[in-house]
Amino acid sequence: MQxxxxxxxxxxxxxxxxxxLSLDMFAIADFAGYFKRINPAWEATLGFSTEELSxxxxxxxxxxxxxxxxxxxxxxxxxxxxxxxxxxRYRCKDGKYRWLLWRARADFDSELIxxxxxxxxxxxxxxxxxxxxxxxxxxxxxxxSQFAYIASHDLQEPLRMVASFLQLIEKRYDGVLDAEGRNxxxxxxxxxxxxxxxxxxxxxxxxxxTRAKPSDLxxxxxxxxxxxxxxxxxxxxxxxxxxxxTLPTVMADSxxxxxxxxxxxxxxxKFRGTVPVxxxxxxxxxxxxxxxxxxxxxxxxxxQFFERIFxxxxxxxxxxxxxxxxxxxxxxxxxxxxxxxRIWVESKPGNGSKFFFTIPDxxxxxxx
Amino acid sequence: xxxxxxxxxxxxLVDDNIGDVVLTKxxxxxxxxxxxxxxxxxxxxxxxxxxxxxxxxxxxxxxLILLDINMxxxxxxxxxxxxxxxxxxxxxxxxxxxxxxxxxxxxxxxELGANCYVTKPADLDEMVKIVQAIDFFWTTVAKLPRxx
Numbered sequence: 001m002q003x004x005x006x007x008x009x010x011x012x013x014x015x016x017x018x019x020x021l022s023l024d025m026f027a028i029a030d031f032a033g034y035f036k037r038i039n040p041a042w043e044a045t046l047g048f049s050t051e052e053l054s055x056x057x058x059x060x061x062x063x064x065x066x067x068x069x070x071x072x073x074x075x076x077x078x079x080x081x082x083x084x085x086x087x088x089r090y091r092c093k094d095g096k097y098r099w100l101l102w103r104a105r106a107d108f109d110s111e112l113i114x115x116x117x118x119x120x121x122x123x124x125x126x127x128x129x130x131x132x133x134x135x136x137x138x139x140x141x142x143x144x145s146q147f148a149y150i151a152s153h154d155l156q157e158p159l160r161m162v163a164s165f166l167q168l169i170e171k172r173y174d175g176v177l178d179a180e181g182r183n184x185x186x187x188x189x190x191x192x193x194x195x196x197x198x199x200x201x202x203x204x205x206x207x208x209x210t211r212a213k214p215s216d217l218x219x220x221x222x223x224x225x226x227x228x229x230x231x232x233x234x235x236x237x238x239x240x241x242x243x244x245x246t247l248p249t250v251m252a253d254s255x256x257x258x259x260x261x262x263x264x265x266x267x268x269x270k271f272r273g274t275v276p277v278x279x280x281x282x283x284x285x286x287x288x289x290x291x292x293x294x295x296x297x298x299x300x301x302x303x304q305f306f307e308r309i310f311x312x313x314x315x316x317x318x319x320x321x322x323x324x325x326x327x328x329x330x331x332x333x334x335x336x337x338x339x340x341x342r343i344w345v346e347s348k349p350g351n352g353s354k355f356f357f358t359i360p361d362x363x364x365x366x367x368x
Numbered sequence: 369x370x371x372x373x374x375x376x377x378x379x380x381l382v383d384d385n386i387g388d389v390v391l392t393k394x395x396x397x398x399x400x401x402x403x404x405x406x407x408x409x410x411x412x413x414x415x416x417x418x419x420x421x422x423x424x425x426x427x428x429x430x431x432l433i434l435l436d437i438n439m440x441x442x443x444x445x446x447x448x449x450x451x452x453x454x455x456x457x458x459x460x461x462x463x464x465x466x467x468x469x470x471x472x473x474x475x476x477x478x479e480l481g482a483n484c485y486v487t488k489p490a491d492l493d494e495m496v497k498i499v500q501a502i503d504f505f506w507t508t509v510a511k512l513p514r515x516x
Contacts, residue, residue, distance in 0.1 A: 148470075154438075157467040160490045161387045167492035168394065196490050200469075211471075 025100070025117040031078055033057040036112065045119050047093030063089035063097050077106045077113050087120070099124040148206045151199050163192040198313070201327035205312065208256065208334040215362060218254040220247035224281060227261045234269055240277035247283050248290050251362040256335040263328040264355050268296035270322060273350070289341065289360040297352040306345055332357070377403040377507040380430035382414040382447065384439040388488065392434065392465070395499035403503065406430065411442025415450060418457050430460060432506045437466040437473055445476055452481040459513055461506050
């Protein structure tokens with residue numbers, strides 16, 4: 001049954017309206033390679049008028065480097081292979097090129113190609129930017145591991161020479177040196193050794209990235225037990241009481257979680273007050289993450305330093321008061337951030353500190 | 369019980385850093401027993417010395433090799449690889465004595481058949497202790513095949 005003539009006209013009118021309105025480019029081309037009919041989106045995108053675009057074979061507008069594949073794709077269409085996701089560049093009136101994504105099918109009765117093109121220039125530019133950024137990142141990562149090697153070897157050697165030979169002088173010329181001379185040597189040796197510790201600490205910080213392992217199911221209770229085992233002598237030495245709540249299993253790099261706990265517990269032992277040391281580790285479930293905390297009854301921290309303590313080589317005490325380079329919390333911060341979590345502290349001077357860090361939920365990685 | 373080797377112990381020290389050579393020799397001087405230290409300044413010299421070629425024609429076959437890794441021309445890992453491939457040299461204990469703490473170096477050294485990997489300490493007394501411990505262990509404690 002045929003539609004009444006009025007209905008057909010209406011139908012035609014609707015299609016024409018869509019044809020005029022479309023943001024994508026519609027085209028009907030003949031097998032000889034000319035546009036026969038195109039919608040206004042072409043002019044809006046390329047800047048050429050419909051007449052200009054129809055006057056010469058369309059391949060003339062294609063970027064010289066894309067012409068060969070365009071001709072091949074058109075040939076494919078003419079033997080019945082539909083175009084699904086073909087990409088090429090078209091020249092604009094201002095001489096620039098825009099990337100088009102094509103979908104097309106041939107009609108053999110009329111020997112015409114029906115094609116739709118979409119301007120994907122922005123996406124292409126974005127992809128290119130992403131590729132460049134990725135390459136840049138890979139390069140800087142390479143440089144970082146290069147640096148790590150240099151730090152672990154080349155920088156250590158001269159320092160070792162300085163320290164060792166000063167000590168040799170001290171030993172060999174003991175009778176010649178007076179107390180002041182020996183003191184000078186002591187300062188120089190101490191400086192060289194401190195420098196070496198700083199280098200090793202910087203290296204530890206860079207290893208958070210270079211030695212990182214992919215996240216896996218990590219039983220934090222087991223990690224805690226291991227850390228306690230490692231710290232048993234330090235804990236016994238200060239007579240500390242360390243307790244913990246039930247700790248969860250999270251998706252994380254277990255070695256790095258151990259490192260966080262070790263550093264935080266180590267700090268709690270180190271920055272102790274005059275009362276018997278009590279440290280408590282706990283974890284509570286939040287919306288999309290686990291919030292861990294390590295609470296101590298130590299000397300506490302002035303709130304004005306809450307940010308600073310997480311910086312590299314930031315210390316609040318002189319080396320004669322308490323040893324250390326100030327790398328521990330910076331390492332913790334880097335690890336937590338690598339896991340897309342946060343780390344912060346709540347404390348009052350003289351009233352102990354409570355360090356928090358979060359590990360977000362992550363779906364378990366598929367096996368294999 | 370004090371154990372002492374009943375003969376002169378030959379040690380080949382391979383290190384490009386003259387400072388380290390002096391320190392290591394200093395440490396070995398303090399050892400309780402007699403040893404003789406030959407020096408090779410890079411990988412090529414080390415292999416010449418071991419194969420008694422060139423100016424090392426009269427070099428003694430060492431009982432122990434102390435080998436640095438980072439050296440010009442031919443590094444310690446390459447030397448170690450050649451030693452372990454050489455029928456006449458492969459049984460000589462090789463101790464890597466280096467400044468490198470790089471995990472890759474440690475792994476590679478053991479993969480290539482190093483007997484032991486030691487990082488040189490910054491402290492002189494530590495260095496002396498460690499070098500003497502290596503010397504004592506490999507020349508006195510450890511039993512090694514007689515004919516090599």
